[in-house]
């Protein structure tokens with residue numbers, strides 16, 4: 632799968648690119664400064680120049696998946712935080728495939744079936760697969776919600792249902 636990594640030059644993005652480059656997928660590093668190209672050239676990873684403040688259609692073209700790891704950084708004002716850090720929602724709506732929609736439908740159905748929030752189900756699904764997620768929260772309520780997700784153990788039947796979601800579209 633060709634995976635566009637947005638924010639590839641950052642701490643998180645670079646780790647993601649390296650991880651993907653060592654596996655079966657084919658990462659494409661989205662960078663906004665051409666001087667960052669050399670780092671990815673040395674990893675044998677393709678780059679595309681694009682800035683989230685402008686259209687990124689050319690970068691998304693021919694990619695099968697997008698990983699959003701961009702952030703405006705702590706030194707910018709709230710306007711940039713909203714513009715950049717929240718751009719993932721816009722991108723998700725604009726470019727999502729039918730399999731993403733199927734996954735979302737199953738996620739919401741599972742959450743409703745077991746009386747949890749979708750966020751809690753995602754965290755429990757990750758921990759159920761031995762992955763330790765890093766969770767973020769803007770309010771104490773969000774942190775309480777996430778912590779409850781870590782306490783949730785999904786039965787095998789639900790894990791399989793989530794694993795299978797959208798697989799038929801791939």
Ligand SMILES: NC(=O)c1ccc[n+]([C@@H]2O[C@H](COP(=O)([O-])OP(=O)(O)OC[C@H]3O[C@@H](n4cnc5c(N)ncnc54)[C@H](OP(=O)(O)O)[C@@H]3O)[C@@H](O)[C@H]2O)c1
Nearest residue numbers: 638639640641642643644663682683684700701702703715
């Ligand atoms: N690091 C963590 O432990 C952690 C944990 C939880 C959540 N997060 C969140 O994950 C996100 C990334 O964190 P990070 O530590 O990897 O941040 P980072 O090192 O500052 O990297 C952010 C990346 O976003 C890119 N970027 C900023 N504005 C952009 C724009 N307009 N267009 C395209 N790219 C743009 C930057 O590009 P340049 O390289 O060109 O500046 C940089 O590569 C942030 O939202 C952060 O809050 C991080």
